[in-house]
Amino acid sequence: MSEEREKELFELLKNGVIEFEEDQVRDAAQAVVDEGIDAVKAVFEGLVAGMEHVGELYEQQEYFVPEMLMCADAMYVGLDILRPHMEGRDLGITGVVIMGVVQGDVHDIGKNIVKMMFDVSGFEVHDLGRDVPLETFVEEQLRTDADLVALSAMMTTTMVGMKDIIARIKEKNPKARIMIGGAPVTEEIADKFGADGFAEDASNALKDAINMLTTLKKIQEEEEYGTA
Amino acid sequence: MNLTPKERVLKQLAGEEVDRTPCYSGMGNVTVKGLDELGYKFAFVHGNAEKLANLAATSYKFYGYECAVVPFDFCVEAEALGSEMNPYEDVAHLLYPTIKEKAIQNDDELDSFPIPDDLANAGRVPVVVDAIKRLKKEFGDELPIGTYLTAPFTLGGQVYDLDKMLKYAFKKQDLINAMLDRLADVLISLAKIYQEAGADYITVREMGSGTDLLSPRLWKSLIQPHLTKIFTALREMGFPNNLHICGETNMIIKNMYECGADSLSVEFKNDMKKTREDIGFEPLVFGNLDAYKLLVIDDVEDVEKAVIKSLEDGVDAIWPGCDIWPEAKPENFKAMVEATKKYGAEKWHRKQK
Numbered sequence: 001m002s003e004e005r006e007k008e009l010f011e012l013l014k015n016g017v018i019e020f021e022e023d024q025v026r027d028a029a030q031a032v033v034d035e036g037i038d039a040v041k042a043v044f045e046g047l048v049a050g051m052e053h054v055g056e057l058y059e060q061q062e063y064f065v066p067e068m069l070m071c072a073d074a075m076y077v078g079l080d081i082l083r084p085h086m087e088g089r090d091l092g093i094t095g096v097v098i099m100g101v102v103q104g105d106v107h108d109i110g111k112n113i114v115k116m117m118f119d120v121s122g123f124e125v126h127d128l129g130r131d132v133p134l135e136t137f138v139e140e141q142l143r144t145d146a147d148l149v150a151l152s153a154m155m156t157t158t159m160v161g162m163k164d165i166i167a168r169i170k171e172k173n174p175k176a177r178i179m180i181g182g183a184p185v186t187e188e189i190a191d192k193f194g195a196d197g198f199a200e201d202a203s204n205a206l207k208d209a210i211n212m213l214t215t216l217k218k219i220q221e222e223e224e225y226g227t228a
Numbered sequence: 229m230n231l232t233p234k235e236r237v238l239k240q241l242a243g244e245e246v247d248r249t250p251c252y253s254g255m256g257n258v259t260v261k262g263l264d265e266l267g268y269k270f271a272f273v274h275g276n277a278e279k280l281a282n283l284a285a286t287s288y289k290f291y292g293y294e295c296a297v298v299p300f301d302f303c304v305e306a307e308a309l310g311s312e313m314n315p316y317e318d319v320a321h322l323l324y325p326t327i328k329e330k331a332i333q334n335d336d337e338l339d340s341f342p343i344p345d346d347l348a349n350a351g352r353v354p355v356v357v358d359a360i361k362r363l364k365k366e367f368g369d370e371l372p373i374g375t376y377l378t379a380p381f382t383l384g385g386q387v388y389d390l391d392k393m394l395k396y397a398f399k400k401q402d403l404i405n406a407m408l409d410r411l412a413d414v415l416i417s418l419a420k421i422y423q424e425a426g427a428d429y430i431t432v433r434e435m436g437s438g439t440d441l442l443s444p445r446l447w448k449s450l451i452q453p454h455l456t457k458i459f460t461a462l463r464e465m466g467f468p469n470n471l472h473i474c475g476e477t478n479m480i481i482k483n484m485y486e487c488g489a490d491s492l493s494v495e496f497k498n499d500m501k502k503t504r505e506d507i508g509f510e511p512l513v514f515g516n517l518d519a520y521k522l523l524v525i526d527d528v529e530d531v532e533k534a535v536i537k538s539l540e541d542g543v544d545a546i547w548p549g550c551d552i553w554p555e556a557k558p559e560n561f562k563a564m565v566e567a568t569k570k571y572g573a574e575k576w577h578r579k580q581k
Contacts, residue, residue, distance in 0.1 A: 061479075065394060066441075069394055106326045157551065160524075
């Protein structure tokens with residue numbers, strides 16, 4: 001398979017995500033499969049590269065949440081076609097993540113965008129959905145021995161519930177890492193609540209997901225090579 | 229000038245001169261202290277007019293906060309249209325009610341969903357009306373009685389799938405605008421019902437429309453027309469009003485002003501100095517205290533500084549930028565009101581001329 005053809009298809013995937021052209025992404029992903037091109041490479045150099053650019057556009061206030069949702073839809077069209085061809089491949093990251101929107105909050109757009117990045121990066125994601133009772137986070141963490149618990153809240157009125165969840169999880173499993181995010185969350189609040197990580201640009205930003213992934217990679221590397 | 233809170237608030241909204249900035253808001257301000265003193269649980273007050281009214285007056289009684297506002301949740305309008313609310317009666321800690329079942333399930337109902345003929349008796353509207361009447365009777369001479377509505381876009385997310393609404397905002401904008409226009413009509417009818425019940429002022433809350441979520445371009449085509457329609461109607465009915473938007477609002481503050489509200493309110497993410505550069509000092513702008521951090525987390529000494537800063541940055545009322553989280557520290561709440569009394573004239577831009 002020629003390198004040029006690869007590049008061409010990856011470019012189509014990337015731009016299809018950025019321009020939320022679902023048909024273009026579908027066709028290019030199918031071509032990757034049909035022509036026997038490396039699906040993992042297509043995901044990372046096509047879909048993920050596209051979403052990274054979307055993140056930049058969000059940061060530059062070119063794109064806002066509705067645009068990002070449409071990009072995410074396009075990304076999933078591609079991922080659904082490519083994922084069956086990625087099985088058994090080492091994606092560079094391993095880990096189990098529990099995520100959910102805390103009880104009292106039914107806004108899950110931000111969580112879904114972050115979830116997408118975990119999905120695409122090969123994490124085992126346990127999505128608890130929205131309006132999730134405190135107890136469920138604690139139980140699920142214990143049940144799955146997840147490395148990371150990601151909590152989301154869209155409203156000030158529900159953000160406060162995170163504090164209890166963090167304390168309860170830490171009490172039962174001090175090793176679990178907890179990251180929080182959502183519109184009202186600030187770094188100061190993350191500190192006060194005892195979270196290990198904080199998705200900085202709180203409002204459903206893709207950048208947060210990428211930040212989280214980078215942080216996680218670092219954590220994993222530290223664990224792998226020892227931090228001494 | 230010795231004004232009651234009611235005179236201060238209503239004169240100011242009418243554009244008249246007042247002695248100092250008031251300390252109040254058009255949004256929820258119930259505290260745990262209020263709940264405890266009355267022996268109420270938050271989950272059980274929303275459907276009970278007597279409890280709503282008693283609780284709404286507690287922040288005035290305890291702290292001198294210059295208003296009484298009902299309801300306390302964001303589901304009243306959606307329920308009136310058929311959505312189902314979850315008050316979390318079985319949860320031990322305090323939560324705000326949410327919508328668990330949305331009224332509009334089919335896309336083809338977006339521009340034709342049913343509106344009850346008798347809105348005044350739909351869902352919990354009669355409860356809110358009764359609570360307003362009770363407050364009016366007991367505190368009507370001294371306190372301004374406020375109420376609020378979730379504005380069309382925010383309400384849209386309470387009656388229909390928000391994800392789809394956001395995507396359709398691009399792909400089928402005419403359809404979404406038809407839905408929002410229909411919701412605006414419902415809200416205008418509700419405003420009339422609340423005004424007749426005795427509410428002195430009304431806050432229209434387009435909570436989910438800041439530029440954290442929507443582009444200024446989309447705001448202009450999707451949000452502004454419906455708000456303009458509502459504020460034109462409120463002006464015609466002589467109902468003093470406020471437009472509140474959470475989150476980041478600097479990029480849309482000019483558009484907010486164009487909607488024609490008597491006053492605007494914003495939260496801490498709004499750079500108030502920039503706002504004054506953009507729309508000048510004439511419009512009434514309220515805010516922009518951090519309702520959660522300042523009242524729940526910060527020390528009492530921080531409160532006075534924050535009040536002074538808001539005044540110096542150009543607000544016209546000390547108005548927490550969101551519903552006050554019930555776990556607000558009593559000493560911080562009190563300090564906010566006291567600092568406003570102390571500096572609300574001296575540091576206020578309208579007294580500097």
